[in-house]
Amino acid sequence: MAEFHQSRKRIIQLIFVGAFVVIAARLFYLQVVDIRYRQIANAQAIVRKLVYPTRGIIYDRHGRVVVNNTALYDLVVTPSEVKHLDTTFLCRLLGIDMASFRERMEKIIRRNSRYRQSVFAELLPPDVYGRIAENLYQFPGFELVERPVRNYPYPVAAHIFGYIGEVDSATIKRSHGFYQAGDFVGKTGLEKAYEEVLRGQRGVAYLVRDSRNRIQGSYAGGIYDTPAVAGKNLYLSLDIELQQLGEQLLQNKIGSIVAIDPQTGGILAMVSSPSYDPNELSGAERSKKFSRLFNDPELPLFNRPIQATYPPGSTFKPVDALIALHEGVITPSYGYDCRGVYLACGRPIKCTESFPGHASNLYNALAYSCNSYFSQVFRFIVDKDHHPTQGLAEWDRYVNDFGLGKKLGIDLPGENSGYIPDSTHYNKIFGRHHWNSCTIVSLGIGQGEITETPLQLANVMCIIANHGYYYTPHVVDSIEGDPGFYFRHLIKHRIAANVSDTDYDIVTRAMAAVVERGTATIASIPGITICGKTGTAQNFAIINGKRVELKDHSLFAAFAPREHPKIAIAVVVENAGFGASWAAPIASLMIEKYLRDSISTSRLPLLHRIMEANLIPEYMLERKRRLDSLNRIHDQLEAMKAVKPKDTLIP
């Protein structure tokens, strides 16, 4: 009888097929039609992790490593994995109190969830790292993660290298997704100027994680990963030992040294004083140290060689001489009978020398830095066309040719252009036709409105040393793996006014006389002919609302040796007095060090006298004292705050 129902086999088969078709259709929808599930799966299981390249290393001109990478450690925590924590012990190792421990933990959980790893304490000082590493097994959920930071084998040249810091939101926006919050980026100096070269290329690694966010290895065997490309190394024209000497010479002084190789424009040394150890702004307590430097009245973060401007004073006189010779308003034998004061313009201009004949010709006038002589020469230039506006414009053109009043284009950020006044400037002050060569005569001796950066002053020395051209000053000579950089970078600027070699020879001879028998005999080095020029610049400051004349800036500009110039140098020591007393011997020692590689024993007493001298002006010391006492009170308050909760919290 049951056999009669054999036809029902068909119906049963139909039911089977029907059910399977429904499932197959559903699978088709899930796996082929709807791509959403693939995206969800990738979002859940695949982690896109950025791989940071190592930043490029920086070498000096002799291949010595001057900026390197080292590793510090961050203490990171995954809150969900923290178990049986001896909080008091950990707090003691870290030097924090329970309250801030709890605060940090809550912040981490709120921001980044319990299951994700977050930084608990960043850039641990080495001693703290050591203590925690020893006891890490007692703190499940905590881990020490390596983090590369900059390291400076020579604690100098902070202003040149600059520093790196966390990227700000404006830069993140501008980078079109390259930077992410928390990335480190060059903030100043070479780190900023060569950020794109130094940073390298970030890689991306795709990792697989499980449902509890634990990394399980690379995704798909790493075929989608892009490796990080390390940053390129920089080779500088800088001589780190010369830099070191410069910083020692300028310690406890405010000022700058710029030394350039006139044959390439490469910066040999560029000292800004006061300075700081670049290692301070890399690593633990970075932000605290930064704010101290930031608030220091001596402005240690200010890169004086390219950012500070000074009246050049007498260091400007060689340029005057070159213009006058080329314009033909004087010959080298022209003399001026100076008796210690220039009276031709009514208002007396004092001269440092008064013995007769100190301005009997150009050589003497420059050697003894006669103010009367160069005031007269300047007036010759301005009055040559019987119209001061035209004369000044002519003078401006020359001065501009010499790289003044404009940025030179050094490969460091923040360069200042200095200031060269033109006729519009004076028309505004005095009115059209209401001024003449006498009104502006102080420009001739580098005073008045004219200002230069120490870099520009050193560059003028390059032009004179080269007889009419200079290369754009630069710190970086070459970049690893970019052989074209050197030639692209080496830009020669020839002075438009075709001053003849003879004129240069005359001025060079006069400048050699400055060191041989003139104002800067202190700078002379046996066997090396230095061509230089001292400068003593009047300056003022606003102190407590009053304009106060401060002690003169001490300046010296030079190049050496005369025959084949290898170094051009400018030294400025603020509020230190005569150019000859401080700037000239400093420049001389720098030249000796660079050309001879060492300081002769006979000059060591001079070296030590300068190194030990404290020339910080009194008003600055006063400001510092005031800030220090404020800081002390601040520290005491902090200390009290830190102690109080500890007492109340620990039972």
Place this chain on the structure above:
Amino acid sequence: MESYRHTSTELIKPGVDKLLIALYLLLVIVGWLSIFAVEHRAGEDVLYHMMHLSRNYSRQLMWVGISMLLALVVLLVDSRIFPALANLMYAFGIMLLLVVLVAGKDIKGSHSWLVIGGFQFQPAEFTKLTTNLALAKYLSRLDVDFSTLRSRLIAIGLIALPAAIIILQSETGLALVYLSFFLALYREGLPGIILIIGFSAIVLVLSSLLVEKHLLLIIFSIAAAIVIYLMRRSFRRHPERLLLILLIWGFCSVFVMQIVPYIFTHVLKPYQVTRINVMLGKASNPQSSYNVLQSKIAIGSGGFWGKGYLKGTQTRYEFVPEQSTDFIFCTVGEDFGFVGSMMLLGIYLIMLFRIIQIAERQRSTFSRVYAYGVAGVVFFHVVINIGMTVGLAPVIGIPLPWMSYGGSSMITFTLLLFVLIRLDADRQKILR
């Protein structure tokens, strides 16, 4: 039998269905590889874990070994032993289920496990075999006329008894499996109207769950009114038709308004209600919907060709819960994609058709009923298990035959199939 003196291999070989054995081996291998894929990590010492049974895949291999040993025993015994021992085994199965009620252990919210010598064993799996044998035995008795109501009720009773005890063990999912024996009953002559009514009831239940009950009442009323209007001319000659329509309308209304709410509040456990609601998309139980969502993500992310063996991320890194047991299909779906899933479904469908073909070539009613029982159980398991992984069926936690990790289901399904193969080998005999 005495006239034949065969060596053991010859004893097995003639008449043994090679296709079924091949499909069985294929499923076991695919299943084992899937379990392996879930747990295996690159660089892991596979041999070590094999020796120490420290992974699911190593233990599963042990279960496969034991199952095959038992299968060999089944193939070696005289096929007459099955009808002979059917009732005894049924009684033994019921006894085991009762023992579980008393001495069972709670594992994952179900009271259905016996722990013997460190091994966990689920008698509810095993009784599928014994129930099937007993059903076949009963329907093949010469004095049973399946067209009578009495015999039908006894047959249904044979099925309902173990199911009822299993429900008491909080394993509703496994109890529902016993519904699949109705397939065999249908083949043996249970009126199709019962299946249709059953199907209609399912539609009614579903609609009562999905649609607001008052709206449903209005729909029923309008439908009844339309039918009455259309049939208004025939009522004069057949007034009983009007009565029937009104009765159906009344039953549906009462069912929707009273019975379903009553079942939901009094009969079903809260977790079952949420599972049904989650399946219907009416509620989102965090755990249950998480499981299904993760399962869908794993299968869906496989795409057309799949990610490749051992390359799935969702199934390998603990995103899908119960990965090796209830949700083993996800591994196939993720690693081998739509193509692989279709091939697996194909293997099951070929197997089911082959079983039906085998059933129809039996001379003995016992063998035929038994075969249809196997087909029903396998069909139910495959459709509900895969349906649950793709979000078509509620998560009732039943294994995928021969693939899911677990000794009880592996042994039960292997025995279920090899008893059939053994019976089929003797298909010329009339077994009672």
